[in-house]
Amino acid sequence: MAGETLNPIQQMVLDALAKRADFVPTTPELADEIEAHLVDALEPVARNYSPTNALFITKHKLGSVHSCEAHHVATRDTFAWSVPSVRGTVLHKAIELLLNVRSSRSPGDLVDDALDRIVESERGTASDFIASLSPAEQAELRAGVVDLVTKYEDSFPPLKPEWRPVVESPAKVNLFGGAVVLSTRSDLTIGHPGSKVIIDMKSGRVTQSHREDLRFYSLVETLKSRQAPRLTATFSLESQRIDTEAVGLSTLRAAVHRLVEGAQLIDELDRQARSPSRRAGVQCRWCPLAASCDEGRAHLNGETDNDY
Numbered sequence: 482m483a484g485e486t487l488n489p490i491q492q493m494v495l496d497a498l499a500k501r502a503d504f505v506p507t508t509p510e511l512a513d514e515i516e517a518h519l520v521d522a523l524e525p526v527a528r529n530y531s532p533t534n535a536l537f538i539t540k541h542k543l544g545s546v547h548s549c550e551a552h553h554v555a556t557r558d559t560f561a562w563s564v565p566s567v568r569g570t571v572l573h574k575a576i577e578l579l580l581n582v583r584s585s586r587s588p589g590d591l592v593d594d595a596l597d598r599i600v601e602s603e604r605g606t607a608s609d610f611i612a613s614l615s616p617a618e619q620a621e622l623r624a625g626v627v628d629l630v631t632k633y634e635d636s637f638p639p640l641k642p643e644w645r646p647v648v649e650s651p652a653k654v655n656l657f658g659g660a661v662v663l664s665t666r667s668d669l670t671i672g673h674p675g676s677k678v679i680i681d682m683k684s685g686r687v688t689q690s691h692r693e694d695l696r697f698y699s700l701v702e703t704l705k706s707r708q709a710p711r712l713t714a715t716f717s718l719e720s721q722r723i724d725t726e727a728v729g730l731s732t733l734r735a736a737v738h739r740l741v742e743g744a745q746l747i748d749e750l751d752r753q754a755r756s757p758s759r760r761a762g763v764q765c766r767w768c769p770l771a772a773s774c775d776e777g778r779a780h781l782n783g784e785t786d787n788d789y
């Protein structure tokens with residue numbers, strides 16, 4: 482980046498992600514301690530699962546069971562592409578191309594390349610979903626992602642190869658011989674194990690739940706690499722602002738607590754040990770039960786203000 486002048490937002494992001502002079506990496510003993518505590522707490526839940534019937538935990542599953550159990554049960558075995566989800570997929574692919582192509586490309590070119598790559602890909606059904614959109618909807622999708630890629634370029638300092646930027650980096654930890662699986666896919670990571678920064682890109686505003694998502698990511702990274710990441714960050718492309726949190730014992734403990742509580746809830750609901758509770762919130766907007774749910778309808782009609 483020598484010779485490049487950063488704009489004020491890029492400088493702010495760079496400053497927010499910079500390693501502090503007093504930073505000390507965590508030791509493998511901390512990972513051992515965290516894992517021992519986690520395994521001890523999850524053991525009663527793990528008994529109900531096996532490697533062939535694993536409890537598979539993602540940030541989405543944890544977020545959904547902590548938000549509204551009925552919504553979690555109604556959506557746990559389904560996934561349907563939507564314009565927002567496919568927009569995120571195209572955005573991440575465009576950023577991946579931006580970080581890895583050697584020539585300079587405009588946001589529009591990057592998005593076109595990303596769309597081509599996804600449409601050609603056999604990997605999922607995003608290509609089918611994109612093909613199902615009308616030409617006008619496809620144009621709106623392209624315009625929306627071009628806007629986000631432009632904001633990304635206007636906000637992030639150019640990432641040097643030696644910072645080891647990786648887009649869509651998956652991580653997995655098997656516990657109890659694979660009966661419990663913790664799985665993450667980080668939007669962007671920078672740095673080496675022990676000093677890693679995990680970054681989530683959001684097209685909308687930053688909320689408290691995003692910090693909780695990233696604490697789960699930190700926990701998985703700690704268990705996987707035996708060293709905690711240095712920092713997590715949520716970047717809102719909408720507001721071009723970054724929210725960072727240093728990773729330490731307190732954030733990892735909070736992640737363990739939320740994970741264990743979430744696993745217990747998921748287990749109870751999987752076993753149909755009780756009826757799921759309902760809790761209105763932002764998820765009511767896309768909940769398949771909304772039409773028949775009194776709590777959800779009241780929330781959507783503005784009668785409650787539980788917008789978690």
Ligand code: SF4
Pocket residue numbers: 549550551552759760761762764765768769770771774775776777778
């Ligand atoms: S509409 Fe809202 S409160 Fe009702 S089940 Fe769905 S998410 Fe829960």
